[in-house]
Amino acid sequence: MAAEKDPNSIPNSQITDIKRIAVCGGSLGRERRSYIRGQVVDIGITDPMKADGLWDLVTGLFSGEEKNITPFLDFSLAPVRKPVLRIEVFRESGEKVFTSGKIKADEDGFFSCDILDKLPPGKHRFVVNLEGLDSFRQYSKDLAHLNNTENSILGRETIVGKGNLRILAEDYKGYIVTSDIDQTYLATDIHSSKGKFAALFETPEQKRALPGMPELYRQLRIGLENAPLAFISASPHFFRRTMLATIANHKIQIESLHLKYLEGTIKGVLDKVIGTIFNPIEFFQNGFSPAWSRTKKFFGASVQSLFDQMSYKLSILLHDRVYQPSYSKEILLGDNTESDYMIFTLYQLICSGKLEGDRLEDYLYQLNFLGRDAITRDAAKRIRKLGEENVRIHGKMNPVSLSMINITEKGPKHKEMHELVQKALPEELRGEKPAQREWFYGTEGALGMSIIFLADKHLETHQVLDVMSEMIGKENAGKIWDEAHLLQHLKTVSLPEFAEVERMKLIELWESAFPNKQ
Known part of the structure; x- marks a missing residue:
């Protein structure tokens, strides 16, 4: 069943149709090997949302949704069972450089495509085309919807998603930045049940970045000569559209976003239980005690791996x-x-x-x-x-x-x-x-990281000062950063010995720029 939208985000409107989209997170690869992944889901939409030109198929969001989307709204999105897909890759010029064979997604709509064809280095756009269904159950569900809905867009659309694919040359010797999200980029309260629950209802505009981190990512893009940036988070996969909108809201350019597929862990536990029920002899072949020990280990680790x-x-x-x-x-x-x-x-x-x-x-x-x-x-x-x-x-x-x-x-x-x-x-x-x-x-936050980057010659002094300037006025641990607070932090931030020279230079520059803020 398609998820219902927040009535506050769609005033005086009701769900009248279903739109099928492929939610992807971008991808980074090399000339001779690249990888595309995503999930096909059904989204309940209103009549005004049927306009094709107002959908961003890269983020999977309707125009305006980027301000109101929350993980909770995506929690119950209906996965499409076993869609049959074909992926095409285009250069920025529009030239097609790759067409896949038929790709069959799993029962939860998750698909992947391992590209072994040689692709030219540079920025590309991939397109996810829906060619059919390999599930009679899903086909019957679609047919029932089409019979009950006049002029539905569900059966007419073939392009269900798009994404960005960057290909690096095989001899690329530059940098690739991979970053965590919670408590590295975003100030997410992941230690309390209240904080985890609240994260489900936060819109992109409500998600707070740690002071200076968005500017640090932007400066790294310049300092490392357009080095790719990938985010990895243990947040569930239904955070994807919200995360993509949050990252865009902070004007951060990324190549890929990895989120955790929780249902995969749960399904693995269920498969283990079913396998044990139907194969008890194999399960107990080495005796009850070893079998019980393995079972405790498996279930304990599986439950823990959810978090x-x-x-x-x-x-x-x-x-x-x-x-x-x-x-x-x-x-x-x-x-x-x-x-x-x-x-x-x-x-x-x-x-x-x-x-x-x-x-x-x-x-x-x-x-x-x-x-x-x-x-x-x-x-x-x-x-x-x-x-x-x-x-x-x-x-x-x-x-x-x-x-x-x-x-x-x-x-x-x-x-x-x-x-x-x-x-x-x-x-x-x-x-x-x-x-x-x-x-x-x-080290502590964007300031410490930027100084270490400066010491390693990945950033220049003016770029670190830009990071520091962006921190002013931002909240950190219940306090608002000002020039004096930032100077104190500069003097005490944890740094390796090789970065101490850069610390002293920055202290001198900051004190000369704000002589009355010490």
């Missing part, structure tokens, strides 16, 4: 790396509220081949970090497979040039994070160092 990020984010990082040029350099941004610092460390160890094979799989399965078992055996196998594919494609190399963790009041400081990671690593890898200075650096 934890370890397995999900590590898998996404490794999956994305498959589609990156071998000599591209990654910059990772996260926060200390969950396990980003452990995830970033493991990612580097796996890519460099220092943790692989059975040893990697067993380690992940047994890993308990911050009191959580969040990696099932199946997830450990998947991560192992992705790690092996990366080594086969790129060789044993660490692609991460710089990794930074936003230090919030809800998590450990820089030193404690490193101690937690070292304690959790296999004994033979404790004390292991990457080619760069550290696995990650802990």
Whole structure:
């Protein structure tokens, strides 16, 4: 059943028809391999919303919805069962450079297309075409709707979605920035039930960015010579349209957005239960005690994985790396509220081949970090497979040039994070160092990150000052930033030793610019 819209966003109107759209999050690939993903859903619409020219098929939003859309409105969107799709890729000039074969999505409308054809480097637009249905149940549902609705647009539309695809040259040696969202980019309260619940009802205009972060992303686009930016969030997939609108509202340009498919975890648990019921002999073949132990581990890790990020984010990082040029350099941004610092460390160890094979799989399965078992055996196998594919494609190399963790009041400081990671690593890898200075650096927010970028020559001084200027007037931890508050923060922000020279220069510049604000 199609979701009903908020009556406040569509005054004096009622749902009269269904529009079928493919919600995608953009994609980043390389010349010889790229990947497109999305979900096909049905949206209840009103008569005024039938106008084709007022739909943005990249975001899946009707004109004006970008101000009123919330995750809650998308929570009950009806997935289209087993749509049959065909994807076309066009250059900016309009030249078609790729046409896929028929793609069959799953029962929840999720689809993916692995493109192995060589595509020219540059910016492209992909188009998702609906060619039919592979589900009699969905076909019957559509037929019933069409018979009851005159002049419905449901049966007439073939283009259901569009998205941006950026292709990097195979010899690209520039940077790729991958960033977390909650408590790295957005000031989302993820620690209380009230905060998590409230996030479901926030519009893009109500979502607050951490002070300076939107400007930092914009300056990185300039300083890193148009380096791609990808967002990864453990938020559920039905946050996608709201997130895309939020990012656009902050004038941030991105290449891709990854969100978590929660139903996949729930379905995996149900499949496990059904498999056990119909195959009890196989389940108990090694005795009741081992079977019960495996069951507790599986269900505990599965439930935890609904809320934890370890397995999900590590898998996404490794999956994305498959589609990156071998000599591209990654910059990772996260926060200390969950396990980003452990995830970033493991990612580097796996890519460099220092943790692989059975040893990697067993380690992940047994890993308990911050009191959580969040990696099932199946997830450990998947991560192992992705790690092996990366080594086969790129060789044993660490692609991460710089990794930074936003230090919030809800998590450990820089030193404690490193101690937690070292304690959790296999004994033979404790004390292991990457080619760069550290696995990650802990610092407070956009200011600390921008200074480290300055010290690494990714930004210039005037760009850091622009970030600082954007922070003025913004709220942080219940306080409004002003020039004096910002100067104090500049003097105390956590920084590695190599960034101290830049700190002192910025203090001098800020004090000279605001002599009466000290």
